[in-house]
Amino acid sequence: MQSCDTLLFAEIIVTQNESRSIIYNGGIAVSEGKIVCVDTADAVRSQYTSENTMELGNSLLMPGLINSHTHAAMTLLRGVADDLPLMDWLNDHIFPVEQNLTAEQVELGALLACAEMTRYGTTSFCDMYLIEDATYKAVDQSGLRVLGGEGLFVFPSPAYPDFETGIKLVREMEAKWRGNARIRQAVMPHAVYTTTPEILTTCREVAEELDLPLHIHLAETPAETKACLESFGKRPVEYAHSLGLLSERTTVAHAVDLTDDEISLLAETGTNVAHNPESNMKLASGMAPIQKMLAKGVNVTLGTDGAASNNALNMFTEMASCAFMHKVQLLDPTAATAQSVLDMATCNGARSMGQADLGSLVEGKQADIIAIDLTQPNLLPMHNPVSQLVYATNGAEVHMSMVAGEVLYQDGKYLKIDYPALIEAAKDVAKWVQKKIQKRS
Structure with missing residues (x-):
């Protein structure tokens, strides 16, 4: 024995x-x-x-379960601005509050997210947010796994005054957390509409230099496509490919507004797709053509997006939503089978995160x-x-x-998180968020 x-x-x-x-x-x-x-x-x-x-x-x-795309600390903004289009939701409600976040608040929001995910069966997640080092501290305390990255923008964030400082911060966090087996780093430019070609090129170069994954929102809405065409003369997927972003190390979140040729390009380059059905439905972004992607061999994973646009971090309900959405999208009950959806939430997610041991x-x-x-x-x-x-x-x-x-x-007990204290802290931060909203209005 x-x-x-x-x-x-x-x-x-x-x-x-x-x-x-x-x-x-x-x-x-x-x-x-x-x-x-x-x-x-x-x-x-x-x-x-x-x-x-x-x-x-x-x-x-x-x-x-593996949540392949979320913004953990956005639990702080759950229910703040509902029933709005993506760009109105972001520019008029989410970004203004986020610009005032502190490291302590991000850590609290991330710890709340970790408690929620732990309770509902998620053990690993891919996270993009602001002051990401605070999220790592929460993950370290909770015992979960994360592939995380500081959200990189052309404009200042609470974590840095400019992109050059932001990419330096990515390097510093990679060195700081390298020895932690549960916390891994990625390079995460936010999106094509919040960056520049120079920023995206630098992000790709740093990801290649440090051998890190790369994660970006891409082709989320027709409005994004229109703006990308006007600014860069290319649709989002073509634009990202022209800058060398599409590869096996890359995961693109959403991938809703795609042509058949773009799906083939994602497949040919080995690019991973993080599908977020509930967020896409809530923001009326559209329905990603995942059945076509799967048929082409694209590695499709599943994510919840942030709790401000879902409004939960529950991968079980996300699986059901995924299956039901695509059956009705195609009017085909054989689409998005239970096994293929479970694969998205487990082994496919492990592949996109570069962790074959999960x-x-x-x-x-x-x-x-x-x-x-x-x-x-x-x-x-x-x-x-x-x-x-x-x-x-x-x-x-x-x-x-x-x-x-x-x-x-x-059996109802958290063994690493002080959940009663977390409940009280969440009440306090809710008051702070409401004050920020009232001040803007």
Whole structure:
């Protein structure tokens, strides 16, 4: 018998391995934060022993979900400006408040986001925001994983007075957090309409120099396309490609307004797409042609966007929205199958983040695992686990979240976050935001 750090046993394991195997009455052995065995419970018990055994009973174990595009600290602005078009929402309501944010407020908003994601089964996320170092501090405290980057603009932000200082800050944060296994850095120019060709070229060069991922909002709305044509004489995807931005290291968020040729270009360059169906619907940005992208071989992932434009960070409801949106978009019930959508939220997300050790429960991969309570009435009876995860689960059934073998949340309790204190802090920041809004009006 071999000793391991933790043993988990449950009724069902959705592995998301290459063959998409589902194990009934299964077990997982974990050592040093990694999975060392996934098999039937009898097979695992015959090989491993541990002083920490989690008998989870009528539960489903699966990989932690990966939120491929969000702005964590925008939890502070949840519900501030709803029912508006994207550019009005950004320019008239969001940007003005954000310009006054402090590091302490960003850390608070990010910690609130981490609590929400942990509670609803997300264990890794890709984040672009302001004063991103404060977000990293929140992630470090929460135990989650992040691929993050300071949002880079042509205009000043609360983190820097100009782009040159901003890109210097990216270098400094890469050096500062390089030793943290759960916090990874990317280069994140905000969008084509908030940057210049020189800024985007520099971002690409720095990403290549430091071998970092690159992440940008792209082709989100027809209005963006029109503005890009007027400013640069090219549509957003063509413009980004002309500057060398499209590559396997790059993830473009949204990719709503695309031509067939642009979809082929994304596929040919290996560019990843972070699909944000609920935000796209709420802002009436449009419906991304993900079925065409998948058919061309584009790696499509799933994200929530920020809590100010969603208004939640719940990847289970995002999966359902994704599946339903594209079935009605194409009037085809076979579009956006449950398995393809689950892939977007797990293994596809791991690929876009450059972390091959995430997204599935396989020997040698990180022990980022969540447990779903199968006794909840909306999950009964259990005919097809993948179908139930995408179409029936709402996230409240998550009763355990683990990252690198460490339990972060279990049965209503946060093990690394002081949640009662977080509730009180959120009340205080809400008053500050309201004062800023009232002052502008």
